[in-house]
Amino acid sequence: MLKHGLPASSSSLLFLPFLFFSYAIAFIPPHILLNHLSQGKSLTNQELWFNQTLDHFSPYDHRQFRQRYYEFLDYFRIPDGPIFLVIGGEGTCRGISNNYIAVLAKKFGAAVVSLEHRYYGASTPFDTLSTENLKYLSSKQALFDLAVFRQYYQDSLNAKLNRTGVENPWFFFGGSYAGALSAWFRLKFPHLTCGSLASSAVVQAIQDFTEFDQQIGESAGAECKAALQETTQLIETKLATDGKALRTTFNADDLEVDGDFLYYMADAAVIAFQYGNPDKLCNPLVDAKKAGEDLVDAYAKYVKEYYAGTFGVNVQIYDQKYLKRTAINKDSSSRLWWFQVCTEVAYFQVAPSNDSIRSSKVDTKYHLDLCKNVFGDGVFPDVDATNSYYGGTKIAGSKIIFTNGSQDPWRHASKQTSSADMPSYLITCKNCGHCTDLSGCPQAPSNIEGNEKNCSSPDAVHKVRQKVQEDMDLWLSECIDTGRSFI
Template sequence: MKFPAAAISLAISSLIFAVASAQLHFRLRETTTSSYLTKEEHWMNQTIDHFSPYDRREFLQRYYEYLDEFRSPDGPIFLKICGESVCSGISNDYIGVLAKKFGAAVVSLEHRYYGKSYPFGSFSTENLRYLSSKQALFDLALFRQYYQESLNAKLNKSTDNPWFVFGISYAGAMSAWFRLKFPHLTCGSLASSGVVLAVYNFTKFDEQVGESAGPECKAVLQEITSLVEQRLESNQKELKKLFNAPMVEKHVYPFLLIGLIPIKRRRLLVFSGRCSSDSGTFSYSYQMMATYSKKAGEDLVEAYAKYVKEYYIDYIGVDVDTYDQQQLKKDKISSSSSSARLWWFQVCTEVAYFQVAPANDSIRSSKLDTRQVYIYYVPTAKRLPFLLIYHLDLCKKVFGDDLPGPDVNATNLYYGGKDIAVPAYIIKCHNCGHGSDMRGCPQSRLVPKGDAKNCSSPDAVNKVRQNIITYIDQWLSECQFSGVSAM
C-alpha cells in the first residue's frame, strides 16, 4: 500500500518563507524541570564522515529517550530532531500530548557539533568541514537503525516499530528532507515552519513583518530603525551602553542587529500596550513599546532598549557577544557561545537565509545588506572612519577568505527547494506563530503539553493540531499495515 502525503508543514504565511533567523540564535532560560519530558543523557558512537569509503572515525553523539507513554512492544517511535542549538533534553511541548495519544516512545538526537556532540577538540574552520545538513541526515538514519536494533534486542523481537519524524524551523526542514532522502525509514514527517528553501537575499522576512504589523505600527518601527541609525552615528558609545552592549567595539553592525532583534523575530507589533503579530501575543508589564510609546510621547529608542534588555536579554537569554565578529571567530568549544559560530558556518556554506531589507518601504536597516560597504564618520570617536560590512563579508572574516559563501543553488538542487519531491499536506495557520503547532506561542516560555491558550489565535492552532492528529493516525495505520522493515 502506498503512503499518502508524508509530510505536514505548518506555514506562517507560506511554506517557503516560514522564518528561521540566520543571525539570532538563543536559548530559552530554563526554570523548572517540568519544561522537559526527560533530561537523562544517552550516547551512541557516530561516524564523523558518512561520505568517505575510507574514513571510519567516530565521535560520541548525545540522545534522549522518553518511554513513559510507550505502548510496548509495537507502539510508534517519534523522532524529534534537535536543530541548531544545544539539545538539553526532550521538551515538554505538544509532542508529549501526541506521545500519550498514540502510545509512542519519543527519542531525540542532538545535532552534530552542537551541545556535547562534537567530533573534535575545537571549532576551527578546518574542523567544521563535517558540519552540514547532509551529514546530519545520515546521523539521523544511523541513529534510527541503532535505536531500533537496541529496542529489538531489549524486547526480544525482530520487526521494526513505525517511526515518525518531527522538527521545527531548520529542524523542520531536516524533517522534510529526512522523509525525502530516507522514505523507507519513516512513515511520515511533520515539518513545522520548515524552511526547506535556501534563500540568498531573504527580503520576504521583512515584508512579512510589515504586513503583520499593519500601517501604523510599521511606520513607528521604521522610525525606530532610523533613530537607532542616527544615534549610532552621533553617539555610538552611549547607544551601546543603553542596550547593555558596551563591549561590542570592534564592529558596529552587529550592534545594529541587536537593536533590530525584535523586528527579526516578528514581535514588535503593539496595540494598547500589547504586542501582537503572527508570532502571537505578549503582554508587557511596562507597556512601553512602539505605538504605545509613540502616543505617550516617550523616547522611542529608550523604550526599545528597555524591551530588548528585559525581554530578549534577561528573559530569553540572548547573548550580546555573539553579535560581535571577534566572538564569532573564537573556535574554543563553549556551550554558551559556540552555537552562534556553528550556525553561521551552516549559513555561510549551505542555506544563507540572509535577512536583508527589500528595495522599498523596509523596516530593517538597509545598511545590513548581503554585500555592501558603507563608510560612517563618528565625530565623537576621534578616529578614522570604519567600514560597515555584513553577511558575505562576515562569512569570510570569521571563517577565512577561502570560504566561497553559501551555494544555495546546490542546496536547493539537492533537496528540491520549494518543489521538494515529497507528497505533502500543507496546513496554513494565519496569525499562529513560528512553530506554534508544536511548542505553543514563541513569545512565552515553553508551556507544558503545548497549551495554546496564550496564542493570539488559539482556535487556529488547535484546528491545526486536530489535522495533525488525523494525518498521523492515518499514516501510522497504513505504515503498520504495510510493514516497514529494518535497514
C-alpha cells in the same frame, strides 16, 4: 583533535535503563500510565550516548564521535507502538520537551527519542571549532546521522525484546531548521519513516531574504510598524553622530562594527513576532510615540529587559570578533549556526529596497563579509546547490506535513502550499509564530503540552492539530498494514 568515541563495549550498556523500564511497564496499559514530568518543561533530561560516524561520505575515514540522545518510554505501547524521533536542531539539546509531541505520543502509544545535532551541545566531535574542523558540519551529514541512529535504536529495541528483523513504525518531527531536516529525511530516506512533521520548516535556502523583514512589518500593524521604522531611523542617525553613547544605551559597547550593532537591533524586534509576543514590543513603543517620548530610550528599555533579560541573549554573539573564537563555550551554537548559514542555506535577512523595518546597512554585503571574516576566504553559501539537492519549496517528497504560523517571518522559507501527499497548514492568529503547532502560544516561553489557550484563536490551532493527527493516523496505519516504515 578529534574527541574519542565510546569504547565498543560501552554502547551495550546504554539501554539497561530501558530494559528495567520495559519490565516495569510491560503489563500496564500504556494509556493509563502517568507521566511524572507532565507538569515540567521536559519529559526527560536523562542523557544517553552512542558512537556516531564522523564522515558518512568517506569509505576510508572510520573515525567516530559520541552523540547524545534521549528517550522517553512512559507512553510506549510495547512491543509494537510507533517510535517518534524528535530531531535536534541548531542548539544544545537538553532533553525531550513536554510540548504537543507529548500529546501525540500519548494518543498513539509512542516511544519518543531525540538525537542532538552533530557539533551542537555535548555532541561535538572536536576539541576546537576551527573552520577546518567544521567541514563535517552539514545538513547532509546530519541526515545520515539520523539514519544511523534510527537503525541503532531499532536494533537495540529488538535485542531488548528478544526478536530480530522487526520494524516498529517510525515518525519524524522537527521545527525550524530541524523541521527542514525532518522533511529532507523523509525525502532522502522514505524507507526509514512512515512520515514527517515539518513545523515551520525552512526548506528553501534564500540568499536575499527580504520577505523576512516584510513579514515583520505586516505582523506589526500600521502603528507599530511606523514606530519601528522611526526608531530605526533615529538609531541610524545617533549611530553616525555618537555611536559610543548609543551602544552604551543598549549595553552593546562590544559591537564596534556598525552592521553587527544594527543586526542586534533588528533581531531584538523580530523575536517579539517570531515567538508570539507582539505586545511586549508594540505596546511600549506605540505608547512612547503617542506621548512624544524618546523612541530610542523606549526601545533600549525593551531590548535590555526583554531580549537580553527575559530571553537571556548574550550581546556578544553579534560581535564578529567573538564569533571568530574557536574555543568551545556556552555560546558556540552561534558560531556553528553561522557556519551552516555561510555554507549551505544563507537566509540572509536583508533590508528590502524600500519600506523596511531594519536598517538598509544590514544588506547582502554585510552577510558575505561576515562569512569571510569569521570563517575565511572562499566560505559562502551556494543556495542554488542546496535547493537543487533538496528541492526547496518544490520538494518532491511524500507524507510530509508542513505547518506554519501566520505571524512567523520564517514561513516564507517554508512550503506554504499543499501538494499530493504533502499537506501544508497555516495557523492564523495574532500571536501564532514559529512552531505554534508544537509550542502553543506564546511560542516562548514554552507551554506544557503546547497548550493553545493563550493563542488569540485557540480554535485555529486546534483545527490544524486535528488535521495533523488524521494525517499521522492514516500514514502510521499504512505502515502497520505493510509491516514497514514506508509505503
